[in-house]
Amino acid sequence: MSRxxxxxxxxTLLFQKEFAQPDEEQERxxxxFEQHSHIKEEDRNYILEELKGISVHMEKIDELLSHYTKGWKIERMSKVDLAILRVAVYEMYYRDDIPKSVAINEAIELAKKYSSDEAPAFINGVLGKISSSVEAVAYEE
Known part of the structure; x- marks a missing residue:
């Protein structure tokens, strides 16, 4: 399966998490994966690793997003856009094998497919600010 x-x-799984109770996460x-039985075990394991990584770093990811989305509180942000941004920021700062430009481009493509007409520009702007900021480097740790 392609990256x-x-x-x-x-x-999709991160988006769904926004609407589920924490104790229902594993069941969800x-x-x-039952509904998407075509996903190979190797890809399934990768997906699960990424979800775990995002969850582990969620607080720092959200702090970074809050800082660079002035006027947009996390709680009021579109859940679709928030999930896209969280995946991208995780890839940008916690995955050495994914270039920041690729993470940004992939986030924009997800926004084009799943969000509003304004979302790609919003996501590009936020991720561009984060990518070029010296302050964001502190979140890499």
């Missing part, structure tokens, strides 16, 4: 398609699954993930 783009795998990223779509990560985005299991059901998702």
């Amino acid at each position: 783009r398609r795998v990223r779509e699954h990560i985005f 993930i299991d059901l998702y």
